Amino acid sequence: MSETPTTIEDGGAPTVRFADFGLAPEIQRALSDQGYVHPTPIQAKAIPIVLQGRDVMGAAQTGTGKTASFSLPIIQLLLPHANTSMSPARHAVRALVLTPTRELAIQVAENVKAYAQHTPLRSTVVFGGMDMKPQTEILRRGVEIVIATPGRLLDHVEQKNISLAQVQMLVMDEADRMLDMGFLPDLQRIINLLPKKRQNLMFSATFSPEIKKLASSFLNDPLTIEVARSNATNTSITQVLYKVDEEQKRNVVEHLIRARDLKQVLVFSNTKIGASRLARYLEQAGIKASAIHGDKTQQERIAALDAFKNGEIDVLVATDVAARGLDITDLPCVINYDLPYNAEDYVHRIGRTGRAGATGDALSVYSDKDERLLVDIEKLIKQTITRGELTGFSPSRGVERSERPGDRRGGRRESDSPRAERGERAERTDRGPRSYGAPRREKIDPWFLKPYEPAAAPRKDTSAAPAASSKPKPKLAALLGGLPKQ
DNA sequence: AAAAAAC
Incomplete structure (x- = not known):
């Protein structure tokens, strides 16, 4: 005491x-x-x-x-x-x-x-x-x-x-x-x-x-x-709304990432396929991005979250699988690519930033058809969210990608293929049917799959555990013994 | 209308 x-x-x-x-x-x-x-x-x-x-x-x-x-x-x-x-x-x-x-x-x-x-x-x-x-x-x-x-x-x-x-x-x-x-x-x-x-x-x-x-x-x-x-939303989060044309949303998200030079941003999509497509779009624009959603294998989900936490990717595009509870240390910014259907989810999504006393930014893009969702959100949180002006954004018709740095040169883009439009599901068929349990190669179990060891002889690598630990976090994907590539 | 959660 x-x-x-x-x-x-x-x-x-x-x-x-x-x-x-x-x-x-x-x-x-x-x-x-x-x-x-x-x-x-x-x-x-x-x-x-x-x-x-x-x-x-x-x-x-x-x-x-x-x-x-x-x-x-x-x-x-x-x-x-x-x-x-x-x-x-x-x-x-x-x-x-x-x-x-x-x-x-x-x-x-x-x-x-x-x-x-x-x-x-x-x-x-x-x-x-x-x-x-x-x-x-x-x-x-x-x-x-x-x-x-x-x-x-x-x-x-x-x-x-x-x-x-x-x-x-x-x-x-x-x-x-x-x-x-x-x-x-x-x-x-x-x-x-x-x-x-x-x-x-x-x-x-x-x-x-x-x-x-x-x-x-x-x-x-x-x-x-x-x-x-x-x-109530956490007051340490600065919230801004941008009203844009529906078909410009992904360009605006890209613009916000570049204009603000965002190094770590969690982007929410309402659908699994939307998350996959947006991640692919950003990747083709030369931004390091991945998607996480329920149609990915658990190994892929863990790998994506892990890569995001470790800074291997700058943008994680997620469905509401990542809306609640996840504690990503010092995440500076959340972007809503879609406004959520449930107003509660807005509170949880933006709550991935501004944690443990830190400040954070929550940016949301929306279009005409989302006005009703916005009304619900503002009613729930009992706040009027600041409307922001986009500066330096030049609306495109969304087809000039081949001019951009980091883009593929000419030819048919991956997102043009029907397979890509089906998202990661299609990729999985390349590796055979979805497997729930059986790891396809020998795997090293992460700590939470290991048998109990008494506290008297603590394992040295428990640094995996505490979210608040100052020690570097091990890569969970690596612990899982590697992932099927491509 | 969507996502998540067993196989």
């Missing part, structure tokens, strides 16, 4: 320290490893309540540390059992975290792993699109904390690789998404497998009134913790 009493600083806001929460020394050590001293507002409010064992519905702006708000108390509450070698629950899953995308599951698992690194608690991540076997092996050995996407978790349950009968804590990350129509059936099935008596935690930056009501039906006497109005 801190010797220093809690002090009052500017505006009367108490300066809380992680040391004030009474967390186990092992957890505090992990926090100081990563240089964390002061909790964010959501952490300061939620951690004590979660430690009391209460159900919580937590709403806070993007990039303000919701993951630690549940991860730290989970570790603290499970720790006593972990240290009792004869406890019947020793090898049972006692905390379950559900996320709406595989990449978010991986990221949350990295965080949990880092926070628990000095404890004997074991955690793992379980998600689809990858071989079942390594996951099965780890689950059968026994873990206390599982981070999962719903479908693959149910698969493991059916195969008796995991029992959820001892789960005492359930977290729904991006809870409003987990409760939407697409996820609800799987979610309900999972909940039916859990003990009735358990602690439930839900976190998101967005909660519509309807979802709040639905969420409450999964919670027992919940405490709602809101450090900002639900659906």
